[in-house]
Amino acid sequence: MKKVLIITYYWPPAGGPGVQRWLKFVKYLRDFNIEPVLYIPENPNYPITDTCFINEIPDGISIYKQPIFEPYKLASFLSSKKTKRISSGIIQSKNQSTLEKVMLWIRGNIFIPDARKFWVKPSVSFLSELIIKEKIETIITTGPPHSVHLIGLKLKEKLDINWISDFRDPWTSIGYHKKLKLTKASQKKHKHLEKSVLTSADKIIVTSASTKAEFQEITTKPIVVITNGFDNDLKSKVVLDTNFTIAHIGSLLTGRNPENLWKVLAELIESNVKFQNSFKLKLVGVTSADVLNTIYSYGLENYVELQGYVSHNEALEIQNKSQVLLLTEINSKETTGIIPGKLFEYLAAKRPILAIGPKNWDVGDIIDETKSGKLFDYSEDSSLKEIILEWFQAFQSKKLESNSVNIAKYSRRELTKKLAEIL
Template sequence: MKKVLIITYYWPPAGGPGVQRWLKFVKYLRDFGIEPLVYIPENPHYPIEDATLASEVVENLTVYSQPLFEPYGIAKVFSSKKTKRISSGIIQTKNQSVFEKAMLWVRGNFFIPDARKYWVKPSVKYLSDIIAKEKLKTIITTGPPHSVHLIGRELKKLHGLQWLADFRDPWTSIGYHKELRLSKNSQKEHKALEHAVLNEADKIVVTSKTTKEEFESITKQPISVITNGYDLEHSGEVDLDKGFTISHIGSLLSGRNPENLWKVLSQIARENAVFRGDLQLEFMGVVSQDVMDTMYRYELGPYIKMRGYGSHAEALRKQQSSQLLLLVEIDSEETKGIIPGKLFEYMAAKRPILAVGPQGWEAGEIIQGTNAGKVFDYSALEPLKNTILAWYEAYKKGSIVSESVDVERFSRRALTEELSKLL
């Protein structure tokens, strides 16, 4: 069986979407003749943890680890909440404190490509012995954090390995990158490192066609699109909520604020007393303050239920029990290629998806192509209102269902088979 070393920052007990992709690839790689070995940090600063994910790690997996120094650990002493938010990519664009502005400037200009850069040198030294011991020929790096790719870059130089670089998100074009208050020199350094990784890796994997097209302007190296997905074992059934629940699972970052949706829901609630009694807006995860402020401005406060962060298993149950599932992306050119990992679990939950995002959104194309829900841009009002009313009428009749098709190609096992062919 061929051995492959996977270098990743996120691993259980990390929670959130960053850990899911490679936790699931590792789960199925053995089915395709590949023995995974995993390298992780020994003392990471995870902004979200989910202890339940440890049960999903395959048996007899070889896991190597090394300590790392993370500046976020020091910053946490001064402001734990703000440090946690910034380290997870949740950047509040409004009413930033002096501390937050300073942290963003330091993060963007002193820690390039990111605050995990100090893990690179000790990892290269440590893994050089592991490569010899395990007689490895292939390594995989997955980012963000993109400093993980710098480990792969150095190991390839030293040992002539086959190196596959996996990008769960873009690098310099991701939405929050421009919020990091980068100097011109820092921007150039980020671009130079991105160029080096994309041109020195033997193969590149991305999660969207948009990112592939973007990277093709930087490198001639082969690029494959392997999206995120869902686990077949999670496609069970639970009792539907009694109320007309519209649920969002995961973080609603600053900028993911569909004001047209809040406006439409507010209008329907004012016009229909029965709808007011049934409507529930449920949020499992962090919601930024500007989103909360907008919902309260539209008098939606009575319908909001904040569930906080839940385990992955709890999130799956909430997806399956909700009447509608809300998917939102920032309305900008840079976010058209963002395909949230939860989209595929939404589809597996077999509940209709209400999606609001930029025009030409790739996630919207997937939803439309699988008939998994309805997609609207940020300017839609009347079509959005009519759709919600149609869904509500179906809910009152007990017949609100998803009519999605061809979602099986997004199962984690099917996607791992695609990956195995590249290896």
């Protein structure tokens, strides 16, 4: 059985989407005659935790750990709320305090590529011996945090081992990168490190076609698209909500703020008494103040259910019960290649997907291919109103459903099969 070393920062009990990709790959790799060996931090500072993921770790796999110095732990003494928000990727564009501005500047210009950079040197030293001991043939690094890729880069330089670099998100083109108050020198350093990784890795894995096209401008190394996916984790059937619920599962960060949707919902509430009496907007996960303020400015506060962060199992149940599932992305060219992991679990839930994002968003191709919902950009409102009203009328007749097709290839096991072929 071939051994593969997977180097990742996020691992159970970490919560959120970052942990799920490689936890699920590890769950199925043995089915394809590949033995995963894990390397993770011993004392990580995870913004959110979810203990239900611990039960999915396969029995008997080797997991090695080394301590990591976490600057966020020190920063939390100044402001634990602001530190947690920044480490979670929530960067408010308005009303930033002086402390928050300073913390962002330090995050962007001192901790390059990110605050986990201090894990690189001790990891390279430890793993150099471990690779020989475990007879590892291939290493895989997954980021963000992109400092994990620097571990792979150093090991490649030192041992000339086969190295696959997995990008769950882009690096310098990610939406929040411009908000980090980077100096020109810092921007140049990020670009240099990104290019070094992309030109040194033997193979690169990305999660979208747009990211692949972006990286092909930088490197000639083979790039393969392996999206995120879904697992059939829900054990029992659920009963649909009796209200006309539109639910967003996951973080609703600054910038993911479809004002045209809030406007349309307000208009429907004003003009349609039946809609007014039935509609609920469920926001499950962290919701930024910017987004909430916009929603409330349209008079929707009495229709909003804020549920905060819930376990993955609870999230699955909520999305399977909801009448419509909302998917949003920041309205910018840089985010066209971002395909949220929740999209694939939405597909598995087989509820209509209402997606609002940038023009030419890669999500549109998947929604069209699977016939699972409708995609709108931030400028559309009349057609958006029409589809919501159409779905509401189907809901009233108890006929609202999603007849999605071609989703089997997005199952975690099928995606792991694709990974195994690369290995």
